[in-house]
Amino acid sequence: MSARDLEPLLAVAAKLAAPFDLRTMLVEVVAAAKTVLKADRGTVWLYDAAADELVLEIATDIEPLRLPGGSGLVGSCARNRQIINVTDCYADSRFDPGMDRRSGYRTRCMLTLPLVDHNNVLVGVMQVLNKADGVFGAEDEALATVLAAQCAIALQRVRMTEALLEGQKMRQQLEMAREVQMGTLPASMPSLPGYDVYGTFEPADLTGGDTFDLELLDQGLLVVLGDATGHGIAPALSITQMHAMLRMAFRMGADLETAFTHVNNQLADTLPPDRFITAFIGLLDPTTHRLRFHSGGQGPIVHFASSTGACTNHKPTSFPLAAMPLTALRPPVSLEIRPGDILALVSDGIFEHRNAAGEEFGEARVHQLVRANCDKSMAELSAELLKAVRTFAAGAPQEDDMTVVLVKREVWPVAADWTFSRTFDAIPEIAQFTADVFESHQIDPSLLQSVDLVLEELFTNMVKYGKGNAPVRITLRKAPGGLQGTVTDFGVEPFDVTGAPEVDTGLPLQQREAGGLGLHLVRKLVDTIEYEYLKESRQSRVTFSITVREKNDARD
Amino acid sequence: MLAIDYGANGEVVIAGRLDAAQCPAAQTFLDRVQGPVTLDCTRLEYISSAGLGVLLKTQKRLMAGKGGLRLAGVNRHLQDIFQYSGFDQIFEIEPAE
Numbered sequence: 268m269s270a271r272d273l274e275p276l277l278a279v280a281a282k283l284a285a286p287f288d289l290r291t292m293l294v295e296v297v298a299a300a301k302t303v304l305k306a307d308r309g310t311v312w313l314y315d316a317a318a319d320e321l322v323l324e325i326a327t328d329i330e331p332l333r334l335p336g337g338s339g340l341v342g343s344c345a346r347n348r349q350i351i352n353v354t355d356c357y358a359d360s361r362f363d364p365g366m367d368r369r370s371g372y373r374t375r376c377m378l379t380l381p382l383v384d385h386n387n388v389l390v391g392v393m394q395v396l397n398k399a400d401g402v403f404g405a406e407d408e409a410l411a412t413v414l415a416a417q418c419a420i421a422l423q424r425v426r427m428t429e430a431l432l433e434g435q436k437m438r439q440q441l442e443m444a445r446e447v448q449m450g451t452l453p454a455s456m457p458s459l460p461g462y463d464v465y466g467t468f469e470p471a472d473l474t475g476g477d478t479f480d481l482e483l484l485d486q487g488l489l490v491v492l493g494d495a496t497g498h499g500i501a502p503a504l505s506i507t508q509m510h511a512m513l514r515m516a517f518r519m520g521a522d523l524e525t526a527f528t529h530v531n532n533q534l535a536d537t538l539p540p541d542r543f544i545t546a547f548i549g550l551l552d553p554t555t556h557r558l559r560f561h562s563g564g565q566g567p568i569v570h571f572a573s574s575t576g577a578c579t580n581h582k583p584t585s586f587p588l589a590a591m592p593l594t595a596l597r598p599p600v601s602l603e604i605r606p607g608d609i610l611a612l613v614s615d616g617i618f619e620h621r622n623a624a625g626e627e628f629g630e631a632r633v634h635q636l637v638r639a640n641c642d643k644s645m646a647e648l649s650a651e652l653l654k655a656v657r658t659f660a661a662g663a664p665q666e667d668d669m670t671v672v673l674v675k676r677e678v679w680p681v682a683a684d685w686t687f688s689r690t691f692d693a694i695p696e697i698a699q700f701t702a703d704v705f706e707s708h709q710i711d712p713s714l715l716q717s718v719d720l721v722l723e724e725l726f727t728n729m730v731k732y733g734k735g736n737a738p739v740r741i742t743l744r745k746a747p748g749g750l751q752g753t754v755t756d757f758g759v760e761p762f763d764v765t766g767a768p769e770v771d772t773g774l775p776l777q778q779r780e781a782g783g784l785g786l787h788l789v790r791k792l793v794d795t796i797e798y799e800y801l802k803e804s805r806q807s808r809v810t811f812s813i814t815v816r817e818k819n820d821a822r823d
Numbered sequence: 824m825l826a827i828d829y830g831a832n833g834e835v836v837i838a839g840r841l842d843a844a845q846c847p848a849a850q851t852f853l854d855r856v857q858g859p860v861t862l863d864c865t866r867l868e869y870i871s872s873a874g875l876g877v878l879l880k881t882q883k884r885l886m887a888g889k890g891g892l893r894l895a896g897v898n899r900h901l902q903d904i905f906q907y908s909g910f911d912q913i914f915e916i917e918p919a920e
Contacts, residue, residue: 691844695824698840698869716869716900723871727843772909776886781876784908788872791907 275303276413283421292425293324296393296418303414304378304407306395311382312341313391313422321345321392339363341392344379348389350412351379354402376402380411382419390419390426444474444500451510457483459553464488465645466672469616469653469665476502476544477614477668478510484517486550490558492565492612492672493546493588501542509534509544509588523550527561527585528596534589543587547612551604556676558610559599563588565612567630571637573607573678573747574709578634607747609645610674611637613652616667620656623663628656642747645673678747683708686738689730697722697741708745711815717792718743718752718813724785725754725764725809733759733807749794749814756807761800764789764809827852830863834895838866841874849874853881859890864897865919875908882913893917 279299287295297309312321312334321341323332337346340361344351356362356374367374374396382390393415398407448470456464466479476495481488493509495502512533516526527548534544547568549560562568564587567580581600585593604610613633620628636655640648649671656669683704687693698719705715722741729739735758742753770787789796793811800807825845830836835856841849878892885891895917897905902918905911 691842694842694844695840698842719869720871720904723842723873727871727873770908772907773912774909776913777883779879779883779909779913781872781879784875785872788904788907 275299276410276417279303279414280417283417286428287425289422289425289429290324292421296422299418300393300395300411300414304395304403304411305399306378306403307397307399308372309393309395311391311393311418311422312345313426314345314382314389316389340377340379341394344381344392345389348381348383350381350408351377352403352408353377353379372396378403378407378411380408380415382415382422384419384423385416388423390423393418440500441474444503445470447500447507448474448476448478448503451478451480451507453479453481457481457488459483459488461677462488462551462553463645463675463677464673465649467649467653467670469669471498471616471665471667471669473498474500474503475616475668476506477616477670478506479612479670479672480510480513481672481674484550485520486517486522488551488553488674489513489517490549490551490560490610490612490672490674491547492614492670493544494565494614494616494668494670495544496542502544505534505538505542505544505589508537509546513548523548523559523561523599524596527563527599528593531563531585531588532592535592538589543589545583545587545615547583549610551674556604558602558604558674560602561585561596561599564590565614567618569609569611569613569630569633569637570602571609571611571634571641573605573609573641576638576641576748578611578637580630604674604676606676606678607641608676609637609641609648610672612670612672614668614670616665616669617652617656617671619667620660620665620669621663622660628659632659645675649673678745682742682744684740684742686740687726688738689733689736691727691730694723694726697726700741701743704743708743708750710745710750711748713815714749714813718750721789721792721811721813722752722754724789725811728762728764728785729754729756729759729807732762735759735805746812746814749812751810751812753808753810755809758805759807760805762807763798763800765796765798825849834861834863836863836866840869841867841877842869842871843873846873846877850877850880853877854884856881856885858885858888858892860885861893861895864894864901867898867901870901870904872908875904875910878910878914891915 282295282299293311296311300306300309310323312323315322319336321334334342336342340351353359353362354376356377376398378395380393382393384390452468464481466481468477468479475498478493480491493506495505509530512530513526516529545564547560547562547565549558551558562583563585564583566583570579570581584597584600617628618630636652640651652671685700687697701719701722705712726739733756735756737757740755744751764786767783767786770783793813796811798809825839825841827837827849882891893915896919897916898919905916
């Protein structure tokens with residue numbers, strides 16, 4: 268190779284290092300080939316490894332030409348990675364005159380060479396046509412090989428840069444979708460006296476279109492759980508629309524049925540035919556404690572009843588929003604929310620979360636978690652739910668958004684309180700007091716005899732050992748599943764009943780003593796017992812809690 | 824309130840609540856009873872540790888003699904109490920139907 272031949276190569280090298288986009292780079296490569304090899308025309312085919320095809324971009328608005336790998340001159344050059352030099356095309360059976368016929372050009376001679384980068388990856392195939400003064404010879408092949416190497420590197424670099432940018436664009440789109448979706452969520456939990464209200468949302472990697480709303484409106488507490496079909500920006504935009512429409516409808520004074528119907532119909536009009544949103548839309552009246560709701564395909568709707576300790580599932584009242592226009596809507600479901608009751612709305616991302624074995628988390632587990640955490644705060648219940656799902660999943664991926672909305676009507680701490688003279692004769696009065704409290708506060712009657720016994724033992728202890736003169740106070744407070752009691756003695760020295768020694772109930776008859784049996788029984792019957800001494804007021808206070816247990820549960 | 828007296832067949836019938844206030848009366852009655860004897864507890868609603876003490880004192884005296892108390896017609900709650908206190912080991916107990 269002479270110095271003269273090298274000049275154009277060096278000039279081309281600078282061009283090939285420039286940060287062009289792929290299209291421009293292809294043009295530059297072809298131009299370089301024509302210059303260096305003194306060819307009349309050039310083409311560059313890019314190799315699509317996934318499809319095993321060679322692709323020729325013809326023009327921006329025309330579909331590129333695709334050749335299967337191995338077919339024709341270009342294809343076999345790609346396969347074998349060898350230069351193919353055809354000096355007289357029309358005399359060579361390997362040449363396909365099809366292109367010439369279509370373009371009207373006459374190809375005399377052609378050099379086809381593979382473009383392989385420095386990692387030995389096939390980038391494509393370059394062809395140069397019709398050398399200016401003759402045919403392509405051995406020196407041309409050598410020159411072309413050097414050029415091809417450079418072109419391959421340049422093209423590969425540009426392709427990788429474009430892929431990187433595509434990836435970034437994709438990530439940006441997802442982030443935007445996530446931001447749009449987050450914009451529909453309430454900024455803070457509403458504060459509603461007598462209620463503990465909480466909602467949370469854990470998005471999947473590929474944003475799934477969940478939303479929820481909790482807001483105090485004129486019409487009451489608005490409770491919404493929505494789930495738009497699909498992933499990415501489209502469902503995020505759908506739920507933004509639904510959110511805005513709902514708020515607007517209620518702002519204009521619409522009632523539940525009107526809002527639900529119109530939002531459904533408007534979305535049916537505006538969203539594409541394959542998109543819909545499952546949505547629970549409810550209004551809770553905090554004075555009557557009635558929740559009225561419609562649900563378009565969102566369910567099951569879980570209602571935990573404190574009085575029975577059981578969870579009931581409610582079904583959707585209508586098809587998903589935007590599926591089709593609503594012509595007639597059945598009346599909303601009306602639920603009474605009693606003290607201690609919980610409304611739990613949970614999205615599919617939780618019910619249908621799979622573990623590695625393909626098993627779904629399911630409704631039963633959700634019910635069990637609500638029951639087990641019914642006297643915790645709703646924020647805590649929500650955390651327990653999500654923790655349980657993650658534990659269940661044991662590393663299996665989260666495929667859909669997980670959303671939880673919880674509304675609990677708080678139990679007012681009901682306490683009844685009385686004082687009794689320090690004499691055993693007060694015991695029947697204590698029994699009467701206890702029976703009345705059980706009745707008026709609807710405490711489980713199966714606990715009555717045990718509570719009577721606990722109160723009598725604690726009371727008699729104070730009468731026997733406390734040297735005060737003041738009446739003894741007994742306070743009873745209803746608690747979930749049972750009650751809590753406090754017995755207080757005033758003006759006494761500390762006497763920790765809970766520290767009394769254990770009784771050996773296995774001793775033979777003649778060695779048994781009655782002493783200590785009272786406190787022994789108390790310990791057997793209660794769930795918890797605590798002693799407290801308040802020095803300033805010289806109060807001795809015993810607090811115990813007792814709940815209904817299953818028949819075969821041991822108490823100690 | 825508490826009622827304790829002899830029944831038709833020589834058994835002792837105890838009815839009502841055997842709490843700390845009623846124990847002295849119950850003890851007085853039982854101190855005069857000779858064993859072995861059945862204590863009909865079908866209408867005994869409630870017993871506290873004071874009541875258990877009365878039964879225990881009586882049983883010790885009777886078992887040192889001709890024989891002790893047989894507690895009949897004992898309800899579920901009372902069975903639990905007797906079990907927790909180990910009294911099912913020192914008394915013959917017959918649950919209610």
